[in-house]
Amino acid sequence: MENKKIFISIAGNIGSGKSSLTRLLAKRFNWLPYYESVNDNPYLTDFYADMNRWSFNLQIYFLAHRFNIHKDINDKPNSVIQDRSIYEDVEIFARNLHKMGKMSDRDHETYTNLFKEMTSYLKPPDVLVYLKADIKTLVNQIKLRGRDFEKDIDIDYLKLLNESYEGWIERYDLGKKLIIETDTLDFVHSDKDFDLIIDYVEKSLLLDLKLFT
Secondary structure, three states: OOOOOOEEEEEEOOOOOHHHHHHHHHHHHOOEEEOOOOOOOOOHHHHHHOHHHHHHHHHHHHHHHHHHHHHHHHHOOOOEEEEOOOHHHHHHHHHHHHHOOOOOHHHHHHHHHHHHHHHOOOOOOOEEEEEEOOHHHHHHHHHHHOOHHHOOOOHHHHHHHHHHHHHHHHHOOOOEEEEEEOOOOOOOOOHHHHHHHHHHHHHHHHOOOOOOO
16 A cells, blocks of 8 residues: 555545545545535535525536546545545536426536536546445534534435435446445544544455445
């Protein structure tokens, strides 16, 4: 592992712990972390207030942001860990906004075509780590971090996202994938739980296996 560039991407629903695990793994392995643009995102507050009006704008912003990050990751020699993959944009968020009627057919088609063109130039991560959590866990963790724009998040929206994640992770075949069920884990405060995740990640990198659960 020390002599090879490693690219890990952490996937999961809102509140699943992606940023925390990204930070912890980056520190543990001395990997370069890339985080999702949240605090400096110019559309998130408007989006949660009016999804119909701002869904396309938000998704285009995320797509551009993650494409630039992914391209930078591919170009650099450093081992890296990424908070949320570019593939979740089209497979989870844009798909659900379209399904909910909050993104028009025209905007969704335009977005999807752009996504396919952009991602055709990218090398997928070596391992995609999916943090699986139920709605109760997600809601509790969203409340704990206390972001103003998330305080009134729709539970039904979170449920739809979870359903899409389950379907997408089943179909994902761009590389190795590691599924971690986090409802009974506290990898932020428990060294034992974090060491368990470390073991899973190391095995997924070193062994030619497609799935650890």
